[in-house]
Amino acid sequence: MIVFSAVEKRYDDHVVLSELDFTVSAGEHVCLIGPSGSGKTTILRLLMTLEAADGGTIHVGGECLTHMLRGGRLVPADEKHVREVRKRIGMVFQQFNLFPNMTVRGNLVEAPTRVLGLSGDEANARAVELLELVGLSEKIDAHPTRLSGGQQQRVAIARALAMRPDVLLLDEVTSALDPELVAGVLTLLRDIGERTDITILCVTHEMGFAQDFAHRVLMFDGGRVIEDAPPSKLFAQPDHQRTRDFLRAVIDRA
Amino acid sequence: MPVPSSVLAAAAPVWDWGYALEVLPDLLRALVVTIEITLLGSALAMALGLVIAVLRRARIPVLDQVVWAFVEVVRSTPLLVQIFFLFIVAPRFGLTLSAFLVGVLALGVHYACYTSEVYRAGIDAVPRGQWEAATALSLPHSRTWTAVILPQALPRVLPALGNYVISMFKEVPLLLAIGVVEVVNAAREAGSQTFRFVEPYTIAGLLFLALSYPASMLVRRLERRVGTV
Numbered sequence: 372m373i374v375f376s377a378v379e380k381r382y383d384d385h386v387v388l389s390e391l392d393f394t395v396s397a398g399e400h401v402c403l404i405g406p407s408g409s410g411k412t413t414i415l416r417l418l419m420t421l422e423a424a425d426g427g428t429i430h431v432g433g434e435c436l437t438h439m440l441r442g443g444r445l446v447p448a449d450e451k452h453v454r455e456v457r458k459r460i461g462m463v464f465q466q467f468n469l470f471p472n473m474t475v476r477g478n479l480v481e482a483p484t485r486v487l488g489l490s491g492d493e494a495n496a497r498a499v500e501l502l503e504l505v506g507l508s509e510k511i512d513a514h515p516t517r518l519s520g521g522q523q524q525r526v527a528i529a530r531a532l533a534m535r536p537d538v539l540l541l542d543e544v545t546s547a548l549d550p551e552l553v554a555g556v557l558t559l560l561r562d563i564g565e566r567t568d569i570t571i572l573c574v575t576h577e578m579g580f581a582q583d584f585a586h587r588v589l590m591f592d593g594g595r596v597i598e599d600a601p602p603s604k605l606f607a608q609p610d611h612q613r614t615r616d617f618l619r620a621v622i623d624r625a
Numbered sequence: 626m627p628v629p630s631s632v633l634a635a636a637a638p639v640w641d642w643g644y645a646l647e648v649l650p651d652l653l654r655a656l657v658v659t660i661e662i663t664l665l666g667s668a669l670a671m672a673l674g675l676v677i678a679v680l681r682r683a684r685i686p687v688l689d690q691v692v693w694a695f696v697e698v699v700r701s702t703p704l705l706v707q708i709f710f711l712f713i714v715a716p717r718f719g720l721t722l723s724a725f726l727v728g729v730l731a732l733g734v735h736y737a738c739y740t741s742e743v744y745r746a747g748i749d750a751v752p753r754g755q756w757e758a759a760t761a762l763s764l765p766h767s768r769t770w771t772a773v774i775l776p777q778a779l780p781r782v783l784p785a786l787g788n789y790v791i792s793m794f795k796e797v798p799l800l801l802a803i804g805v806v807e808v809v810n811a812a813r814e815a816g817s818q819t820f821r822f823v824e825p826y827t828i829a830g831l832l833f834l835a836l837s838y839p840a841s842m843l844v845r846r847l848e849r850r851v852g853t854v
Contacts, residue, residue, distance in 0.1 A: 421757050458763050468758035472776040481772065482762035534762065 372397040372432055372538060372570045373418070379426030380413055380594075387413050388594040391427070395587075397537075398568045402581035402602075405591030406617060411574040415540040418572070419462045420453050432459055432537055458486065461536035465543040467523040469515035475502070475526050476511045479533050487534065494533070501529035505559055521552030525559060532563070541573040553577070560584065578621055582606055590614045645824040648815040652825065655811035656832050662728050662807065663794040669733025670793070671786060674740030679770065681741070682748060699738040705799050707731050712803045728800040732793050743785040747778035780851045787844035791837055808832055 373395040380388040388410045395401050403411040416422045417429060420436065429436045438445045439452040448456075469478050479498035483489040489497070502508045505525035507518075515523055524544055531539060541560070545553040557580045564571060564584055575581055581588055581602060588605045590598035590613070598605060598614050609615050680692055699707065708731045715722060722730070751774050759769040801810035812825035 419757075419761050421760055454763055457760075460761075462761040464754060464758065464761075466752075466754050468752075468754035470755065470758065470773050472773070482764060485765070485768050485772075486763045530762070 372399070373572070374430040375414070375427065376429075377427035378417065378424050378429060380410070380417065380422070381425050386594055388417075388424075391595065393589065393596055393599070395570060395572065397570055400564055400571045400573065400584055400586050402585035402588045403572065403574045403591060404576070404578070404581060404588060404617070409591040410594040411591050412542055415462065415542050415572060415574060418460060418538070418540055420457050431456055458534070459537040460540065461531035461534050461538070462540040462542065463524070463527050463531050463544045465546050467515075467520070467527045467547070469523055469527055469530070471514065471516050474512050474514055475507070475518075478515065478526060478530050482530075483533050497533055498529070501532055502526075504532075504563075505529045519552065520548045521555055524548065524552075524556050528556075528559065528563070536569060538570045538572065541571065541575070543574050543576065545575070545577060557584075576621065578606065578618065590617070592617075639823065640827075641821070641824060644819070644821060645828060648812070648825050649828060651811050651815055652808055652828050652832060655806050655808045658725070658805070659794065659797045659807040660836075662725065662732065662797050662800070662805070663790065665729045666732035666736065666793055666797075667790045669729065670736035670740050670789065673733065673737035675744050677737060677741035678744035678748060681745065696738045696741060699735055704731065704735050704796060705802060707735055708799060708803060724800065724803045724805045727803060728797070728805050731800075732796065736789055736793055740786060740789055743782050743789070744778070746785075747782035748774060750781060751777045783851060784844050784848040787847060788841070791840050791844070794840075795833060795837060 375391050375393050378388055378391040379386075391410075391414075403414065405411055413422065417424050418431065418436070424437055428438055434456045435445075435448070436453065436456045437448055439448045440446075469475075470481070473481065476495070476498055479501065480489075480491070480494035483494040483497060484491060499508070499511065502511055505528060507522055507525055507529075510518060510522065510526070515526060518526065528544075544560075545556050548556065557577060560573075560580075561584055563569070573581075573584070583602075585602050588598075588600060588602050589596050590605065590609070590611070592613050598609060598611050600610075605614065606618065609618065677692055677696065681689060683689075708727065711722075711731050712724065712727045715727070755773055755777065756769065759773050764773070797805075797807045798809035800807055801813065804810075806814075808829045809826075812822075812829040815825040816822035
């Protein structure tokens with residue numbers, strides 16, 4: 372479903388990702404872990420086209436996100452091409468990023484009507500159904516600013532799902548939440564993981580969640596994948612000293 | 626030999642109510658012209674300023690530099706020069722406009738270069754996450770602007786725009802240089818027929834005060850309600 376080949380990303384002289392290769396199969400849940408600055412979030416931002424890669428190619432669902440064919444040659448993708456491929460990808464942000472000038476309903480129906488061309492009734496039905504899933508049916512006409520962080524994040528998850536994405540990107544979605552609200556959001560994500568066959572890429576510091584949610588965990592360090600294993604293996608018997616140190620540090624903190 | 630001022634003072638009172646009432650209708654008519662120019666000029670300044678701000682944010686090569694240069698030239702030269710320029714030079718290019726229209730255009734374009742900065746600040750104050758969320762949902766650019774960014778940016782810039790409307794109102798008298806009969810020009814004409822200037826100019830000043838002061842109070846209340854950028 373997702374293929375990174377030889378992807379490079381630099382900010383000025385600082386190399387964030389170098390010669391990065393990895394593949395994610397359809398329906399797989401992959402958690403990205405590692406110290407901050409190791410390039411995990413950059414991977415999600417590249418997939419969401421919030422940033423452009425400096426080298427290499429990224430494919431999503433068989434389509435190339437970074438390049439396109441024109442006259443038999445591969446050229447950098449233009450806005451229109453990117454837009455088409457991007458529709459299949461949804462993202463949930465650390466800071467929720469709900470639109471504060473719209474109600475919860477407005478947030479949920481905006482893109483389905485404007486981008487997917489759903490009728491108002493269809494989009495509304497979808498919004499109602501998704502709010503039920505995230506347990507916020509009674510907040511449909513509330514403004515996001517009136518909601519708690521946990522509620523805002525549930526709405527943001529519903530908003531991403533309203534686009535029926537094939538791929539869902541979760542960028543530290545519980546990092547900005549008060550501790551007592553984290554468990555609820557994680558339970559919701561587990562529920563979504565079980566009920567749907569969406570491919571999920573998740574950057575997280577919640578090792579307990581990674582352990583039972585992920586099919587595979589990628590350990591990042593210095594812009595490279597240094598370890599790629601099922602959670603049962605990676606958390607119990609990591610191959611690398613770096614992974615062991617990282618896990619120890621994270622577990623000590625928690 | 627100059628006439629001693631004491632002689633003049635004795636000849637006429639400093640303030641003549643009858644004369645004041647006599648010139649008032651002319652000044653009120655001129656006030657209507659002043660308000661018309663302010664409203665039309667402000668509408669132009671607000672619309673054009675927004676266009677400039679959005680264009681500059683889009684960073685289209687060449688066009689961006691042209692717009693930037695234009696804004697800098699307008700901001701760095703006196704409004705009066707721009708008024709004369711438009712009034713005298715435009716006809717050479719076959720564009721003959723009434724003094725009224727030159728006034729609206731000159732004030733509108735001049736202030737647009739300032740309101741564009743206000744809009745820019747308002748747009749910059751919208752968090753980056755809002756743009757990113759719009760991208761993540763694949764919203765078209767036009768929709769991102771009209772449904773997400775501007776509804777958040779505009780309420781915050783309203784007080785600053787209001788203040789520019791008030792300053793434009795007070796700069797309309799510059800148009801007397803090209804013969805527009807606004808309040809100060811009307812006062813001058815009344816005075817030059819009777820050689821009594823105290824009443825017309827005082828009334829002119831009071832008319833500006835009577836409108837500007839409540840207007841700025843209104844803007845201050847608006848500021849408290851929406852906050853500022």
